[in-house]
Amino acid sequence: MSYHSNADLGGQDVRDAIVMEPEGEFFHAPWEPRVMALVVAMGPTGLSNIDLNRATRETLPNYRDLTYYEIWLAALEKLVLERGVLSDAPPPPKQVLRAELVAAAISKGSSFSRTPTGPARFALGARVRTIAATPSHHTRLPAYARGKAGVVERVHGAHVFPDTNAQGLGESPQWLYTVAFDEKELWGGQILKQQSTISVDAFEPYLEPA
Amino acid sequence: MSEHEHHPHEPHSEHPQRTLSPIELRVRALETLLTEKGYIDPAALDVLIDAYQTKIGPRNGARVVARAWCDAEFRRWLLADATAAIASLGMSGRQGEHMVAVENTPQVHNLVVCTLCSCYPWAVLGLPPTWYKSAPYRARAVKDPRGVLREFGVELPESTQIRIWDSTAEVRYLVLPQRPAGSEGLSEQQLADLVSRDSMIGTGLPGAAE
Numbered sequence: 001m002s003y004h005s006n007a008d009l010g011g012q013d014v015r016d017a018i019v020m021e022p023e024g025e026f027f028h029a030p031w032e033p034r035v036m037a038l039v040v041a042m043g044p045t046g047l048s049n050i051d052l053n054r055a056t057r058e059t060l061p062n063y064r065d066l067t068y069y070e071i072w073l074a075a076l077e078k079l080v081l082e083r084g085v086l087s088d089a090p091p092p093p094k095q096v097l098r099a100e101l102v103a104a105a106i107s108k109g110s111s112f113s114r115t116p117t118g119p120a121r122f123a124l125g126a127r128v129r130t131i132a133a134t135p136s137h138h139t140r141l142p143a144y145a146r147g148k149a150g151v152v153e154r155v156h157g158a159h160v161f162p163d164t165n166a167q168g169l170g171e172s173p174q175w176l177y178t179v180a181f182d183e184k185e186l187w188g189g190q191i192l193k194q195q196s197t198i199s200v201d202a203f204e205p206y207l208e209p210a
Numbered sequence: 211m212s213e214h215e216h217h218p219h220e221p222h223s224e225h226p227q228r229t230l231s232p233i234e235l236r237v238r239a240l241e242t243l244l245t246e247k248g249y250i251d252p253a254a255l256d257v258l259i260d261a262y263q264t265k266i267g268p269r270n271g272a273r274v275v276a277r278a279w280c281d282a283e284f285r286r287w288l289l290a291d292a293t294a295a296i297a298s299l300g301m302s303g304r305q306g307e308h309m310v311a312v313e314n315t316p317q318v319h320n321l322v323v324c325t326l327c328s329c330y331p332w333a334v335l336g337l338p339p340t341w342y343k344s345a346p347y348r349a350r351a352v353k354d355p356r357g358v359l360r361e362f363g364v365e366l367p368e369s370t371q372i373r374i375w376d377s378t379a380e381v382r383y384l385v386l387p388q389r390p391a392g393s394e395g396l397s398e399q400q401l402a403d404l405v406s407r408d409s410m411i412g413t414g415l416p417g418a419a420e
Contacts, residue, residue: 005326007327008326008396009325009326009327009345009348009349010323010325010326010348010351010352010353010376011349011352011353012349013349014345014346014347014348014349014350015346016344016346016347017342017345017361018341018344018347018350018358019340019344020324020341020363021339021340021341021360023267023268023339023406023408024267024268025339025390026262026267026336026337027263028340029233031231031234031237031257032263033259033263034237034241034255034259035237036258036337037254037256037258038240038241038244038250038255039258040235040258040304041249041250041251041254041255041258042244042249042250044399045249047249049367050380054326054327058326058327058328064345066341067332068328068340068344069342070233073236073237073240074319076240077236077240080240080294081242084314085244085247085249086243089256090247092248093248093249096248096250097251097254097256098249098253099253099254099256101254102254102257102258102261103257103306105263105303106228106261106266106303106304107302107303107304108302108303109304109305109306109307109333110304110305110307111300111308112308112379112380113307113308113416115303115304119262133220136256140326140378140379142325142326142376142378144325144352144353145376154310156308156379156381159308159379159380160380162379167414170387173242176379176381178310178381178420179377184410185355186333186351186352190353191353191354192358194354194355194373195368195369195370195371196355196356196371196372196373196374197371197372197373197374197377198373198376199373199376200230200257200376200378201376201377201378201379201381202379203379204376208411210284
């Protein structure tokens, strides 16, 4: 089955100006805070998860035409339909975020660290190459960093694996690494020399020894 | 009808009649549905909105930076284990569960982006500005960082190395900017006032000491 993300923008030719915004200006329409809060409050219900949310957003056909809170709204509407909230037997919420629990829920957050199921395949400083394949599902390896050689510069432990979690296939924890790439490896002669190094956080299944 | 205009035949009330826009109707319908189905406590939405409008924002991150400028031991802790160091100042949780602080030096300038969506360290910076979530920033930050910085009015020496951190997993990055020259006599609070949101993303520099 083909899967296309409309959100994988790194390195694309987008020429619009970046529109500056003063600090403290968090919303631009009166409905936007409500959408932000709805999305956050739906977290504990277990109706979706962060990776399924992202998969739902990035596959919206009109993703590029929408503002960010419009994307959040459209994806939540879609999930509500797809997860059977309107059916005769809607999935019961795991937990409902009550007003008095909000402050504690914010400061606790939800850790994505998990107990690793095996030893890390790569050590700090290891030379690795990212996989080149375009997967047929949600993934977190950006297209610009596929099939590229880099160096492991941080090892973060095992985290929830978005590729399976987004598909409802479980958390399947995987080792997570920060991998650094030289600009020449990513862009070749396409860019003027910027003196830049770019890193991505990459899960172990995205990497092979270089 | 504008938001503040009252219907001519309605007595003044706290809920003036007005026509809701199509998107406001969608948000209201979704909130009503999720409340009726038992997923949402609407009072929790009010608390969430208040938290992200008045309590959790870039002034939190500025306190972290100012502390690191004043306290060498805290700076070392922040760079070694940002999640724990930041938690010691009372900031933790949602979208800050796995923090990494990256330090600007005379040789290295750090820039944070999320090319795949809008990942941002909410626990220390609050909700992201619109430009951070926009296509031009996400597309160009990884490929033309100097051009992006120029749009923000930041011109770096050619010899400065630029380190770009693409937030592709659940690790969240905070830039520790360089302490401004001539700021030796300032208090921690005065220093925090010099720390802009953009300087903690890497698209800006801290204000100059007066």
